[in-house]
Amino acid sequence: xxxxxxxxxxxxxxxxxxxxxxxxxxxxxxxxxxxxxxxxxxxxxxxxxxxxxxxxxxxxxxxxxxxxxxxxxxxxxxxxxxxxxxxxxxxxxxxxxxxxxxxxxxxxxxxxxxxxxxxxxxxxxxxxxxxxxxxxxxxxxxxxxxxxxxxxxxxxxxxxxxxxxxxxxxxxxxxxxxxxxxxxxxxxxxxx
Amino acid sequence: xxxxxxxxxxxxxxxxxxxxxxxxxxxxxxxxxxxxxxxxxxxxxxxxxxxxxxxxxxxxxxxxxxxxxxxxxxxxxxxxxxxxxxxxxxxxxxxxxxxxxxxxxxxxxxxxxxxxxxxxxxxxxxxxxxxxxxxxxxxxxxxxxxxxxxxxxxxxxxxxxxxxxxxxxxxxxxxxxxxxxxxxxxxxxxxxxxxxxxxxxxxxxxxxxxxxxxxxxxxxxxxxxxxxxxxxxxxxxxxx
Numbered sequence: 001x002x003x004x005x006x007x008x009x010x011x012x013x014x015x016x017x018x019x020x021x022x023x024x025x026x027x028x029x030x031x032x033x034x035x036x037x038x039x040x041x042x043x044x045x046x047x048x049x050x051x052x053x054x055x056x057x058x059x060x061x062x063x064x065x066x067x068x069x070x071x072x073x074x075x076x077x078x079x080x081x082x083x084x085x086x087x088x089x090x091x092x093x094x095x096x097x098x099x100x101x102x103x104x105x106x107x108x109x110x111x112x113x114x115x116x117x118x119x120x121x122x123x124x125x126x127x128x129x130x131x132x133x134x135x136x137x138x139x140x141x142x143x144x145x146x147x148x149x150x151x152x153x154x155x156x157x158x159x160x161x162x163x164x165x166x167x168x169x170x171x172x173x174x175x176x177x178x179x180x181x182x183x184x185x186x187x188x189x190x191x192x
Numbered sequence: 193x194x195x196x197x198x199x200x201x202x203x204x205x206x207x208x209x210x211x212x213x214x215x216x217x218x219x220x221x222x223x224x225x226x227x228x229x230x231x232x233x234x235x236x237x238x239x240x241x242x243x244x245x246x247x248x249x250x251x252x253x254x255x256x257x258x259x260x261x262x263x264x265x266x267x268x269x270x271x272x273x274x275x276x277x278x279x280x281x282x283x284x285x286x287x288x289x290x291x292x293x294x295x296x297x298x299x300x301x302x303x304x305x306x307x308x309x310x311x312x313x314x315x316x317x318x319x320x321x322x323x324x325x326x327x328x329x330x331x332x333x334x335x336x337x338x339x340x341x342x343x344x345x346x347x348x349x350x351x352x353x354x355x356x357x358x359x360x361x362x363x364x365x366x367x368x369x370x371x372x373x374x375x376x377x378x379x380x381x382x383x384x385x386x387x388x389x390x391x392x393x394x395x396x397x398x399x400x401x402x403x404x405x406x407x408x409x410x411x412x413x414x415x416x417x418x419x420x421x422x423x424x425x426x427x428x429x430x431x432x
Contacts, residue, residue, distance in 0.1 A: 026246075028265075035258060040250035047251050057257055064261045065268075070380075071412055081240035087416040090245075094210050134243040149209065153244055158213040168390040174199060188240055 016081050023071035029067055037083060039064075042089040049093035049156040052100075059096050063089045096157040099113075137187035145180025148173060204230055208237035221310040221374045221419060225367075225406065229424030235411075235421045278309060322326055328405050330428040343430060348396050350378060356407055356425050364425070365414050369404040376424065381407060386403050403430045 016037050022030030042063060046056035066088060138146050147160055157165065163173040206212050207220040221229045222350045281336070329338035330352070339354040358364045366389060367375035379389040391399055406427040408420040415421050419426065 010299045031265075032258070034315070035261070039253040039258070041245070041248065043253040043410050044247070045253040045255075048248065057254060060257060061261055061264070065264060068265060080242065083239075083245060084413065084416045086245040086248070087238060087242060088418075091210075091417050098213070102272065130243040131246045133277075134240060149214065150244075152209050153241060154248070156210055158427065159211045176200045177206070177209075177211060178199040179394060181202045181209070182200045189351065 001041075013081065020071050020081055023068065031064075034067065034071075035064060038085055038190075041082065042085060043136075045086060045089045046093045048154060049090065049097055051097070055096055055100065056093070059092050060089070063092050066092075092157065097156050098158075133188065136185050140187055141183045142176075142179050145176045145183070148176045149180050149184070152177065204233035205237045208234050209240055212276070218372065218374070222372065224420055225375055225424055231408075231420065231422055231424075238417070238421065255373050303427040308313060310430075314419065324432065326399065326401060326430040326432055328428040328430045330405055330407060330424045330426045333424060335388075335397045338428065339407075341428070341430075343399050345399070347390045348393070348399075350381075350387075350391060350399075350405070352389070353383060354386075355381055355384060356409075358383065361412050362406050362422070363412050363414050365410045365420070367406045367408060367420055369406060370396055370400070371402075373398075375406065375420055377415065377418060398431065401430055401432050404428070405430060422432060 002063070016034065019030045019033040019037065023034055039060070042071045043056065043060050045062070047053065048141065049061060050056040063085075067085065104160060138149070141149075144166075148166065151157055151162055155161075159170060159174055162177070168176075183191045202370070203212075203220050203223070207217070207224070212220055224234060249407075294380075325345065326343040328341045328343075330341050331338045339352060341350060341352045343350045352366065356364050364376040364381040366381055366387070368378055369375045370392075376395050377386075378391060378395070381387050402426055406417075406420070406424050408424045411424040416419070
């Protein structure tokens with residue numbers, strides 16, 4: 001089903017790992033390679049969560065400074081370097097969004113447009129198998145629970161924001177997400 | 193309609209997903225430091241959820257951004273690893289003002305420092321030029337000898353004389369924890385030798401007596417989240 005060639009995936013990942021390791025030696029060319037290989041993915045994450053172009057640019061700027069400063073300790077033992085980088089970007093963007101939310105109302109509808117569940121077949125850097133399994137398990141849980149979990153992940157939304165977005169009481173939203181996560185864990189464990 | 197069963201405890205998953213806020217988030221972050229099993233569970237969820245990153249549409253970053261990043265690196269080159277922190281200074285100052293009504297635990301350290309009343313001027317004899325270092329004995333949580341650590345308040349550098357056992361493919365990361373605030377990373381502990389970690393300017397105010405220094409085991413390269421995700425293997429308090 002998934003058309004990404006395994007050797008292509010391994011080569012892309014190896015290139016990124018190598019560039020990260022060399023970035024750790026303060027190799028600016030290697031850092032540019034890391035940027036070239038990952039900036040579109042990480043900017044997509046920042047833009048979606050910040051829902052503000054300038055904010056997303058500021059966050060991405062900080063994310064790459066972090067990568068430059070921390071790549072020195074990077075060891076190529078981590079299975080998916082792009083996941084490591086994407087997690088940094090997502091968390092920084094969430095921090096930014098929540099700081100903004102305290103000073104002005106950020107519309108939750110800004111984060112409403114969530115990517116559909118179709119597996120991305122062109123992303124050679126991400127583990128295809130883990131992706132297929134997570135999607136399989138997400139498809140298996142109740143639709144409102146699934147929608148809430150996806151909104152939380154892609155929008156960086158809190159329980160309170162999710163409840164407003166879905167127009168349900170906070171307790172109902174918590175219950176949906178918790179039960180969805182419980183079912184998800186059962187499925188992921190069972191498929192291992 | 194009332195739900196007959198209580199909700200399952202999914203705190204680890206909720207923290208990884210990022211839905212918690214306020215007190216709930218603060219409580220979960222404290223468990224992350226205190227409970228290795230909980231930390232492992234959070235990491236399990238982060239790894240699983242990371243598969244969703246494939247669904248995220250890529251968007252070309254603006255062309256000028258690469259140059260801006262390089263310019264910042266050029267400016268920070270003299271300061272070595274402190275470049276990012278210096279660049280962030282103005283941001284932190286802005287945040288401290290914006291966050292005056294915030295309960296954001298991640299910012300609590302900075303916020304408290306910026307919002308508390310300015311201390312009264314302290315009369316210091318002019319012959320005293322450097323305050324004495326703060327020291328800590330970082331005790332392993334299982335067994336073994338404590339590791340000596342010293343924080344030089346003048347230079348803002350923590351020296352840690354020794355390491356911890358780190359499984360292959362993992363890294364040891366050092367954290368500063370002030371009161372009930374979220375841990376802040378001081379950097380990675382090298383495999384051998386005495387570590388010299390430069391504390392970012394925004395964190396130096398938090399380096400005081402009673403602040404806990406902790407060492408956790410993280411994925412290679414350090415925590416991807418900016419917070420501890422692995423078990424804490426050693427901890428000790430700074431004292432004057």
